[in-house]
Amino acid sequence: MVQPTPNHFSGLEHLATAIILLDDNRRVVYINPGAEIIFAFSATHVTGMLIDDVFPNCEILMLAVRNASQQQSPFREHEFVISTHRHQSFAVTCTVTPIDSPNASLILEFQQMDAQLRIAREERMLIQQQANAELLRNLAHEIRNPLGGLRGAAQLLEHELPSPSLREYTQVIIKEADRLQSLMDRLLIPHRAPKYQPTNIHEVLERVRSLLLAESPKAVLIKRDYDLSLPELIGDREKLIQAVLNIARNAVQAMQSRNTPGSQLTFRTRAERQVTLARKRYRVAIKLEIMDNGPGIPADIRERIFYPLVSGNEGGTGLGLTLAQTFITQHHGMIECESAPGHTCFTILLPIETSVIKPMVSANNT
Numbered sequence: 001m002v003q004p005t006p007n008h009f010s011g012l013e014h015l016a017t018a019i020i021l022l023d024d025n026r027r028v029v030y031i032n033p034g035a036e037i038i039f040a041f042s043a044t045h046v047t048g049m050l051i052d053d054v055f056p057n058c059e060i061l062m063l064a065v066r067n068a069s070q071q072q073s074p075f076r077e078h079e080f081v082i083s084t085h086r087h088q089s090f091a092v093t094c095t096v097t098p099i100d101s102p103n104a105s106l107i108l109e110f111q112q113m114d115a116q117l118r119i120a121r122e123e124r125m126l127i128q129q130q131a132n133a134e135l136l137r138n139l140a141h142e143i144r145n146p147l148g149g150l151r152g153a154a155q156l157l158e159h160e161l162p163s164p165s166l167r168e169y170t171q172v173i174i175k176e177a178d179r180l181q182s183l184m185d186r187l188l189i190p191h192r193a194p195k196y197q198p199t200n201i202h203e204v205l206e207r208v209r210s211l212l213l214a215e216s217p218k219a220v221l222i223k224r225d226y227d228l229s230l231p232e233l234i235g236d237r238e239k240l241i242q243a244v245l246n247i248a249r250n251a252v253q254a255m256q257s258r259n260t261p262g263s264q265l266t267f268r269t270r271a272e273r274q275v276t277l278a279r280k281r282y283r284v285a286i287k288l289e290i291m292d293n294g295p296g297i298p299a300d301i302r303e304r305i306f307y308p309l310v311s312g313n314e315g316g317t318g319l320g321l322t323l324a325q326t327f328i329t330q331h332h333g334m335i336e337c338e339s340a341p342g343h344t345c346f347t348i349l350l351p352i353e354t355s356v357i358k359p360m361v362s363a364n365n366t
């Protein structure tokens with residue numbers, strides 16, 4: 001968003017940090033492009049608003065603003081979480097400094113924290129994912145019922161047709177209805193409640209490996225780089241197998257489709273310490289990397305591969321990664337993906353101390 005910068009603030013425009021200026025009444029008189037980017041709101045919208053309304057319920061910030069203006073000295077608040085009026089949360093460090101200007105009396109400078117950046121992104125992803133799952137579920141229900149009616153009617157019609165040659169048409173209706181039906185079933189079925197039990201991640205990986213080798217014995221070399229000292233996690237074995245299989249199978253398919261010479265898939269496990277996942281801190285997590293040296297994820301879908309129905313393959317359902325993500329989230333873990341031609345890596349983090357695992361309401365019911 002381009003904002004007409006009043007001349008007196010023009011220097012601030014080029015700063016990478018986020019700057020917000022307030023007048024005597026705590027109203028926003030200026031926000032720089034850095035702040036627009038970090039907080040994802042537009043200057044036009046926010047200018048003139050009370051800072052209390054831009055970041056509602058943020059007492060830490062309000063206290064800093066009050067203290068700085070009363071004591072006429074800078075105030076710094078370290079690493080706190082701030083939520084915008086659009087309900088987005090960010091972890092920031094903020095310095096509030098009184099200034100002597102006819103147009104503004106306080107300057108707020110925000111720096112976004114890196115580790116926290118990921119948390120905010122994860123939260124957004126989780127919300128997005130839950131919305132996706134719900135949308136899909138509703139859509140599948142809505143489609144299933146009329147589909148049954150269509151199919152039934154086509155069958156009745158078929159019996160009444162005067163000429164058998166017309167059956168070709170009713171058969172198209174019936175076959176296509178069946179195809180849609182099985183897609184809807186796939187959307188709805190996998191959401192049984194997870195069964196948690198001590199699970200060895202390497203057993204999961206070995207199972208996926210043998211399934212893949214059975215599917216396409218010669219196509220790829222599957223390398224294992226395991227940290228065998230990893231403890232078991234409390235998880236749903238079948239769902240973990242399905243999640244890893246969906247990811248690994250995509251890799252095999254991608255490499256096969258391009259006939260990548262020296263195709264290679266690698267499973268690597270490591271321990272990752274002090275991990276924060278969905279705002280909860282864990283002492284240890286399993287880091288599982290699934291890497292391939294295939295062509296990479298097509299650039300036009302790279303940002304959306306976890307969304308349902310996004311597929312780069314003809315005939316693909318675009319559900320494999322959506323399901324994988326749902327299953328991993330049910331284990332309070334997360335998936336990330338990096339991809340370039342010649343190197344694609346899906347990283348899964350699974351917390352180990354999941355004795356506290358509680359069904360995540362939204363994920364379970366999906």
Ligand SMILES: Nc1ncnc2c1ncn2[C@@H]1O[C@H](COP(=O)(O)OP(=O)(O)O)[C@@H](O)[C@H]1O
Pocket residue numbers: 246247250251252254292294295296297298305310311312313315316317318319320321322344
């Ligand atoms: N390792 C990979 N290499 C290249 N492309 C990939 C890889 N993993 C996923 N993709 C792309 O992501 C898309 C979405 O995958 P997925 O959700 O499993 O749906 P589907 O396999 O039904 O297309 C795939 O169609 C493919 O284009």
Ligand SMILES: [Mg+2]
Pocket residue numbers: 246249250316319320321
């Ligand atoms: Mg797939």
